[in-house]
Amino acid sequence: MASSWSASTCLLLCLFSLGFLNQGPSYLLVSFSAYWSIVLKELSVVFREPPKCILDTTDKSKPGGTWLPGSVLNIAECCLQPASHPSKKDDDVAIVWRDEMDDSALHHLKLKEFREQVMLVANALDTTFTKGDAIAIDMPMTVNAVIIYLAIVLAGFVVVSIADSFAAKEIATRLRVSNAKGIFTQDFILRGGRKFPLYSRVVEANPCKAIVIPVIGNDVGLQLRNQDQTWIDFLSSVNHLPRPNYYTPVYQPVDSLTNILFSSGTTGDPKAIGWTHLSPIRCSEDAWAHVDIQDGDVYCWPTNLGWVMGPILLYSTFLCGATLALFHGSPLSRRFGKFVQDAGVTVLGTVPSIVKAWKSTNCMEGLDWTKLKSFCSTGEASNVDDDLWLSSRAYYKPIIECCGGTELASSYIQGCPLQPQAFGAFSTASMTAGFVILDENGVSYPDDMPCVGEVGLFPLYLGASDRLLNADHDKVYLIGVPMYKGMQLRRHGDIIKRTVGGYFVVQGRADDTMNLGGIKTSSVEIERVCDRAEESIMETAAISVAPVDGGPELLVIFVVLKKGFVGEPDKLKMKFSKSIQNNLNPLFKVSFVKIVPEFPRTASNKLLRRVLRDQMKHELSVRSKI
Structure with missing residues (x-):
């Protein structure tokens, strides 16, 4: 069995033997340097200017340290170049997808075509917006949405993530907070053969400029405002260029803003959380180390770019060298399950409420999911019976539980295929992450003691936020959090139970934020x-x-x-x-x-x-x- 393990899994086994996954507060900077140097190579992160070191902790005003100081890159470029992965070639499939109403056709986009389409949109962005502008995406996670997302980052703009389920007021709030100069959207959302309005909600939110993609065919199925533009007209703005499918990436310092995501607080506007070029590295490391995403995998997770799981899925797939599988439609139907079968999905991400719907309708009965090597689950508490049912769809393959946050760009606690897994539970802290469980007085419980309390995260955490656009970051995440052995712990807000067997169960939020x-x-x-x-x-x-x-x-x-x-x-x-x-x-x-x-x-x-x-x-x- 060991011969089938990937290089990343073998490395993890070595790290387990050294105790890196069960680190305490006394972990050495040399272990960070060794581990992240390997990760950067495995993820093929290419720097325009290499970092001076992995982690600089000399600035005591930064409890989280300074990661990869001095480095310059464009993380979107790393997703698009075959040279990033020795076994990845231009004619390999980057994205496989299917439209909900077409059960027969699988569409494929090869890496070279994918890169050229991203660069085409990047050129069109330059003709429409000013460098550094924030540009929103409010649409389902389609092939076009993925292309637009990477093009915005490649061209040095900033993505504003808005979920396509939001009402007009919520869209307007996010556009205001981010100061977005434009928004990409669709005329309608197509689900089960029915059309639901999307552009009209965007219009009600009154953004400065909307670029509208038709959900069917090439023609937008409604009248646009004067300041708005169709997708075809937007792309035609580069027809005068000699090479519209070629674009030189905008290289930036590693801590430059690339994406504004939102996470609700307990009062007022939702927190505007800034992702940098570091954030994709962190979330992709999670997929590489804990889910074992690698070349040859087909990764599918029904989600949306408006939620943190959307960018996580996008970056984790491409930086790990896998193929992204997208279903343009509802994940609750048998058609989605048939897409998983036909696309040869090897890792399937889920949300527990989706699994509950599959189980109650028995809509996945008789499908062949034998190519799946594992499932992932996040977003809410899992039901053990539902997890058992899900695992049985693929001959009892493991379910890797993940729990983190938008501001962490990752999961701080996860499952791991090298440990025995328990349904609905987590088996370890994420690689290079650490935490303690605090009692009501802010005192940490012993590491081997069964207990229930609020989690306190160790501060040295690559990819975690160090700024909020509309709130005091230190007040939200650091001030008032106890010290632990000389470290200023970071607030996350989860209540965690450590079981007798050493597993972890997340039991909800310490504040009044709900899921x-x-x-x-x-x-x-x-x-x-x-x-x-x-x-x-x-x-x-x-x-x-x-x-x-x-x-x-x-x-x-x-x-x-x-x-x-x-x-x-x-x-x-x-x-x-x-x-x-x-x-x-x-x-x-x-x-x-x-x-x-x-x-x-x-x-x-x-x-x-x-x-x-x-x-x-x-x-x-x-x-x-x-």
């Missing part, structure tokens, strides 16, 4: 919408709880009514769901509404959502026993 269907949002955002849904409402409190048998979190709204009003929970549930879907996200739904006389509060009048959460957990537990 709904793999999408992080805040209680305050939900409550703002619900407070306006009905005149009888005095105030609402939004919490999420995991079902007794595990799985994705359920959204629960507690309500205090105005004096003299009588409410019906079922009617309020319908109104809240409709209001949330129209004003926040159409993917969210309310599971329960509880009308109460008043909310529990602290002496300073701060709402105690934790108490409400505990009450709901108890009620669900009692219900399950009846």
Whole structure:
């Protein structure tokens, strides 16, 4: 069996024997230098100017250190050049895809064609925007979306990531915060043969300029505003160039901004998190080391460039030398499963709510998924029974659990194929990451002790954010976090359980940010919408709880009514769901509404959502026993 292991897996085995995966706070800088030097070579990261060193810790004002100081590169270029991978050639397939309504045709884009299309768009960007501009992408994760993303980075612009499920208000917020100068979008979204409006939402958000791609054929199926442009007209802007398919990359210092992503906080606007050229290196290392993505793999994960998993999938695939598999349509149907079969997918990423839907409809029965070597799962808590069912689709291949954050550009805790895996649990800290579990007083539990507490991350973390566009980064992630053996720990917000067997289970958020269907949002955002849904409402409190048998979190709204009003929970549930879907996200739904006389509060009048959460957990537990 050992003969089938890849070079990366063999290296990991050596690192295990040296104890690098179970590092403590006393790990040496030489271990970072040795490990990351190997990773940069394996990922074929090519520098225009090489780094002076791997990590510089001399600046004490930077708890996270300075990574790859002095280096200059363009990370998009590293994704496009065959020289980056000795076994990768121009005629190898970079992307394989299928449209939802066509079960027969598989489309392939070879690396040379892919590079030329990216460079064509990069040239068109130069004719339309000014260097350094932020340019948004609000569309499904299609081949065109991937091409546009890499072209923006290649040409020295900044991607603004917006999920195609957002309502107009949420789109507008992200365009405002990022100061985006334009946006790429589609006229419609096609799902199950039905067309859903997308351009109209973008228009309502009122961006400066929209470039609109038709979902069917070459003609946009609606009237555009005067300042907007069709995809064909945008591309034709480079017809005068002698070599429109050739482009010289814009090389930048490694800490230059390439992508603005958003993660909800507990109040106000969503946090605008900046990715640099370091961030793709970090997330690709996760895929290389923990998922064993390599040349010859076909990597598929239904996601969107508006969420962190979109850029992670894109970079992890191309920097590891694999083929990206994209399905233009809903991942909930049998057609998606047939695409996985026909495209020869070897690693399939999932979200637990998707797996639950597959299992409940039995839509994947009879498909041949034998080429799969592993699954991945992230976004929300996994259900053990659902994981067992999923693993059985591919003769019980392992499921690698991943948990991290947009601001980390990676997972801090994962599974690993070199360790026995437990469904719904994590087996180790990610390579070169470290953490402790803190009790209520901020004191760390012993490393071998079963416990439950808030995670504190070690600060030396390649790719982790060091800035926020619209908030105080240190206040959000560092100030008030305990020290640990001379290190300023970094806040992440997860509550983690370490089991008797040494596995880890993430049990939710320490703050009031919740995870709904793999999408992080805040209680305050939900409550703002619900407070306006009905005149009888005095105030609402939004919490999420995991079902007794595990799985994705359920959204629960507690309500205090105005004096003299009588409410019906079922009617309020319908109104809240409709209001949330129209004003926040159409993917969210309310599971329960509880009308109460008043909310529990602290002496300073701060709402105690934790108490409400505990009450709901108890009620669900009692219900399950009846």
